[in-house]
Amino acid sequence: MSENKDFLRTIAEEDLATGKYKEVITRFPPEPNGFPHIGHAKSICINFGIARDYNGHCNLRMDDTNPTTEDMRYVEALKDAVTWLGFTWNGEVRYASDYFPKLYDYAVALIKMGKAYVDSLNEEEIKAYRGTVTEAGRRSVYAQRSVEENLDLFARMRAGEFQNGAHVLRAKIDMNASNMKMRDPLLYRIRHAHHFRTGDSWCIYPMYDFAHCLSDYIEGVTHSICTLEFENNRELYDWVLDALELTPPRPYQHEFARLGMNYTVMSKRKLLELVKGGYVNGWDDPRLPTIAGYKRRGYTAESILNFCEQIGIAKANSMVDVAQLEFCIRDDLNTKVPRVMCVLDPLKITIENYEGEEEIDASYYPHDVPKVGSRKLPFSKEIYIERDDFSENPPSGYFRLTPDQPVRLKHAYILTCKEVVKDENGNIVEIKATYHPESKSGADTSGIKVKSAIHWVSARHAKEVEVRLYERLYKVDAPEGLEDLNPDSLHVIPRAFAEPAVVCEKPDERFQFERQGYFYADPIDYTDAKPVFNKIVGLKDSWNKKSEPVASTPKPEAKKVHIEGEIAPMNAQEQERFERYTNTLGLNAEIANTLARDGALSAFYEEALLVFKSPVGIANIVANDVARELKQAEMLTFDAKDVAELAKLVDEGVISSSISRQVFEQMVKTGENPKAIVEAKGLTQISDPAQIVPIIDDIIAKNPENVAKYKAGNTKLLGFFVGQTLKATGGKANPSVVNALVEKALESM
CATH class of the missing domain: 2.40.240.10 (Ribosomal Protein L25; Chain P)
Known part of the structure; x- marks a missing residue:
């Protein structure tokens, strides 16, 4: 081992030296609800790398506790990422769902010990009772139920007698705790949904904080390594294991700084928005920071590993320049390629x-x-x-x-x-x-x-070849939303000559x-009849030089988001708005923070809500698009009523979320009513299979080689066919309808 060990390896060595553990056992525990990205690569390198360095082993475990968002194709993508990076997991792939019976037994044990109870408050009441970072919470009246009643209710929850949201199982800890994670956290919720592995055999599912620590314990994990956003969760991690009085040895959680990279988003929600909205051509689009995207673009596993080693393991979050990753691939290819x-x-x-x-x-x-x-x-x-x-x-x-x-x-x-x-x-x-x-x-x-x-x-x-020139997907170094997408991120040259x-x-x-740069034969679209090459990276970083002359409106200083466990500097009125937006209207903390702190923006949002009740839909438009126009324009060409109508068109499925961007830009330019814009430009969302199926059939007919590859097991090509269909309809087709129809068409062949 190097003398310059990171703090996680120092901990591992000390634990072995003191006899705390006989072997280092780690795990990589992703949720299979999307394709892994470059941030996951860092976690993979850490967990598998530490286990390798100390002759231990690392488990690959899917945290499949949310049946509504998970899918087997995401499992395959995660397995492929680990394998491609050169690591091997111990034994078979593990799943949290493998432990559902055992986790249920642990929950029953907590009830019998008087440390958990079935609560019948609704979601809004639970949030209200929870208190704030400055005010203590209130314990539910249902916490007084007897052990026998709790056991009966929990068994009936398990048997499927109750609807979603009727009851939850909560730990009985401390409603006055400064760490809000400890204010009687949820352990189980009812969710009548089909699970991709267990089918319909379960209708109650454990929460992450309950399932994660116990899955670690069941597997004999010693070092549960996670990113800093789970630092507040550590107290609950320890509480569950201690409360159950489990036989040692037990795992301990250690946090490191997650990877942040400029010109990049790594939020699964935002990546899913890009994929489902047709802004990119599937999860393996070479512009995405997914492992599949880098792999298809032509990055090597060695370059990713070198990058992860260079950025190191820290205890404080920081932003890494994407140019460092680009340097790593240039450095790797320079001595390899013709x-x-x-x-x-x-x-x-x-x-x-x-x-x-x-x-x-x-x-x-x-x-x-x-x-x-x-x-x-x-x-x-x-x-x-x-x-x-x-x-x-x-x-x-x-x-x-x-x-x-x-x-x-x-x-x-x-x-x-x-x-x-x-x-x-x-x-x-x-x-x-x-x-x-x-x-x-x-x-x-x-x-x-x-x-x-x-x-x-x-x-x-x-030889005539097609060349795809990729630039950064976002035009700003700290992208926030779709408005920051780079419209020139892909330039296709259909007739280049090699x-x-x-x-x-x-x-x-x-x-x-x-x-010109480094290029890669596209592993999906390349054929002898039509060779296709993806640009991996230029010979030098020309982005900053290219961006210098472009004048840009400076972004306002980022406002501090209200985070559990710390006091955000809001005045009383702003705090009240924030609590209402998050607790009552269900907005996420970032959007709520933006609206709560800006009086004009908040007033506009409230006015729009009076016209049409779509809290989340309207909030996204106001916090992103309206906020930008309020900063830049002397006078708005639209009002709150127009924004409410735009949100209504999206909610009712009249237009897609991607088309709504076009409509908003037209509203800004002309002041026209959104409904009139949609009708005049023929932007109505296409959801009728009769209109979509012929387009899909045509695309399938024109791509027989990709169909054959899909039938042979390359399921990633589903994204290709969906993307081509969305492109053919100018983004007007309903993405979810297209996805289902494409899958059906391919499976029926």
């Missing part, structure tokens, strides 16, 4: 004094890369170069081809421009040039001095396209 030539924006050059064709020997690797390999580059009379590698009126410092300046063709000859051919609109369509036979690379006796070399391909021999070896000889699946 260098080839591909022209993305072709300009034809006819070499008037060259006849016939020849093959030029060219190495795949520069002299400083310790690898061998070469190919034959065909050279002929007609070639393509990049359009921006020629300038008729060059700026100062331009070293490529001009009417007065020759340039070297990489691996080949020096070229001199003789004539510029233009079309009737004055656009350059061809360059007529001459080459210097004595200037061949490696045997140049021409004496001609050039200042640069450019890449090229032989027009007759080049040297033939790339496609015919396939020396690798990753390449450095000379002077």
Whole structure:
């Protein structure tokens, strides 16, 4: 082990040295409700890495306690991420649902000990009784039920006699506790929902804080490693294990700082919004920070592991620059991949004094890369170069081809421009040039001095390929919502031209396209008939330089969110609003915080609510879109009634959430009524299968290879077909309807 151990490894070593544990046993316990992202990669590296370093083992356990959001395809994505990163879990994959009978028995034991009771308050009453960070809570009158009555009610909950929300099981701890997690927390809730593993055999499900610590104990976990947001949960973790008086050894929880990265969102809710709303093409879209996205884009497992090692393990949250991750993939690929030539924006050059064709020997690797390999580059009379590698009126410092300046063709000859051919609109369509036979690379006796070399391909021999250029998904370093999406995050070049070896000889699946960046043969869409390459990363970080001239409105200083366990600096009126928005209207803390602290925004929100009762839907529009316009515009072109009507159109399924963005932008520009905009532009959401099925059938018919891959087990392609369908309808199709219809169509084939 290194002398510079992180604090978690220091703890593990001390625990082994003192005999607290005989073996280090960790676990990676994700909830299977989405695809794992780069933050999960850090957790995977920590949990599996520590177990490996101390000759222990790590379990892979699915925290499948919420049947309404979980799915087997998410389980497969999590398994794939761990395997791809090079780790192996101990034994079979474990599931919290494996322990449902045992967890139920533990709950019964707590009831018998008088440490848990069945509460019949409704959700709003439970929130109201809970108190605030400055006020003690009140214990429910139902806490006085006898042990016998609690056992009876809990058994009947288990038997399915009650509807959702009728009762909950709570721990009896302390309604005056400063840590609000300890104010008689919920242990079980009723949820009549089909579970993807246990089916309908359970209708009550354990809460995370109850299931997690006991699952750790059942598995013999020693070090329960989690991120800092669970720091307040540690007291409850310990309480459950101590209250049950379990036989030692028992696990202990340790927290580390989660990964935060600029230009990136890692909230599962926001990622799901992007996928379901059709803003990206599935969970493996190369613009997403999911492991599947990085993998499809062409990132290597080694680059992700190096990144996680570089950022280290800390006790305080901080923001990591995404450029550091990009550096890691460049650094990894630099010594691995062959260098080839591909022209993305072709300009034809006819070499008037060259006849016939020849093959030029060219190495795949520069002299400083310790690898061998070469190919034959065909050279002929007609070639393509990049359009921006020629300038008729060059700026100062331009070293490529001009009417007065020759340039070297990489691996080949020096070229001199003789004539510029233009079309009737004055656009350059061809360059007529001459080459210097004595200037061949490696045997140049021409004496001609050039200042640069450019890449090229032989027009007759080049292979047509599709190239997908990816930029950052968000245009701001601290994205908050859909309004921060970068509209230029994907640029598809359907007809680029690559040297033939790339496609015919396939020396690798990753390449450095000379002077362009690193590229990867798309593992799903690539075919011999239509090669497709994804841009992994540029040769250098051009983002900051590119972004500098773009003026942007500075964001207001982030306001402190009301967090359990600490006192937020709100005045009495703001605090009252915050409590109402979270406890009564069900808003999340971030949105509630934004509205509660801004009097004008709050007033607008309240006015809209009087028109249409959609607390969450209206709040999202007001806190994100209306807030932006209030900061930027001198006068609003819409009012609260318009926003309420827009929310109503979404809630009633008239338009999709993605289309609502278009409608709002039109409201801002013209002041038109949202319903009138939808009708005039034909933006009504398409939910009728009769309209959607023909589109799906057409897409399936045009993609037989992807259908075959799906049938062979590549279920990730479901996202491809859904994305293509949404794209074909201009985002108007109902995403949930499309998802079901696509799945049905593929399964029926």
